[in-house]
Every structure is written in C-alpha cells, then in structure tokens.
Amino acid sequence: MSDCLFCKMVAGEVPADVVYEDEEVLVFKDIAPKAEVHLLMIPKQHTESLDTLSEADDAVVARMMRKLPIIAQEQGLESGFRTIINTGAGGGQVVFHLHMHLLGGKNLPGFG
Ligand code: AMP
Ligand code: ZN
Numbered sequence: 001m002s003d004c005l006f007c008k009m010v011a012g013e014v015p016a017d018v019v020y021e022d023e024e025v026l027v028f029k030d031i032a033p034k035a036e037v038h039l040l041m042i043p044k045q046h047t048e049s050l051d052t053l054s055e056a057d058d059a060v061v062a063r064m065m066r067k068l069p070i071i072a073q074e075q076g077l078e079s080g081f082r083t084i085i086n087t088g089a090g091g092g093q094v095v096f097h098l099h100m101h102l103l104g105g106k107n108l109p110g111f112g
Helices: 005-010 055-074
Strands: 018-021 025-029 037-043 082-084 100-104
Touching (some): 018 055, 025 055, 037 055, 055 100
Antiparallel strands (some): 025 037, 037 100, 082 100
16 A cells, blocks of 8 residues: 555655564554553555454454554553554544554553
C-alpha cells in the first residue's frame, strides 16, 4: 500500500520512533500521546482494520496480543495497561492500517 502512512514507516520512508521490531511486527511511539506511555503496534503486512482480517492473519494477530504485555512490562507499566483498537471511521479510526494502541502510566484516559 504505497499511500499508507504506516506502510511507509515499515519501509523506512517516514520516520518512526521504534521501540520494538521483528519480522512481522513494528511498535512505535504515537506522535500525539494520550498518556505517559502511548505506543502503536502494527503488523508489517498491510491490512486495513479488524474488518479486513482473514484466517491468514490469525497467527500475527495472536502474536501481537501476546507481545503487548511483554512490551508493557518493558515500558515500566507494572500495574497494567490499556489496549484500544479503533475500527472504521465510526470507531474513530483515522489511519487505515491495523494498529493496537498500548496506553499506560500517568494521564491514562479512561472510561470511568
Ligand atoms: P486511530 O485513530 O486509531 O486511527 O489512531 C491513529 C493514531 O496514529 C493516532 O493516535 C495518531 O496520533 C497516530 N499517528 C498519526 N500519525 C503518526 C505518525 N507519523 N507517527 C506516530 N503516530 C502517528
Ligand atoms: Zn499500510
């Protein structure tokens, strides 16, 4: 997806403040953090959102979920963290490359 911001980050064409990378996944700091720690985790292979996942994506999505608490620990979020996945315009999605928000620390916005 040549016009996708997050694909450009994967390709190194747009700078990203990377905190973790492997062959399938990239994790970087959100440019407009909503909490003390605010990271975005993406699959390197483009898919738009939860809406566009297929069975072929099951392994990478499971891997991302399993990686989240490990990265949260590495960021010092000992007492927990919040994960958000916005799906579609109606769900508040702005960048249409699947991403998981990982939030924690001070100033964590909440539901209550
Ligand atoms: P969403 O509303 O779930 O699509 O979230 C998109 C997120 O991407 C927002 O939290 C933005 O702050 C973040 N974002 C947009 N551009 C960049 C960028 N160049 N580097 C890092 N994060 C970005
Ligand atoms: Zn993309």
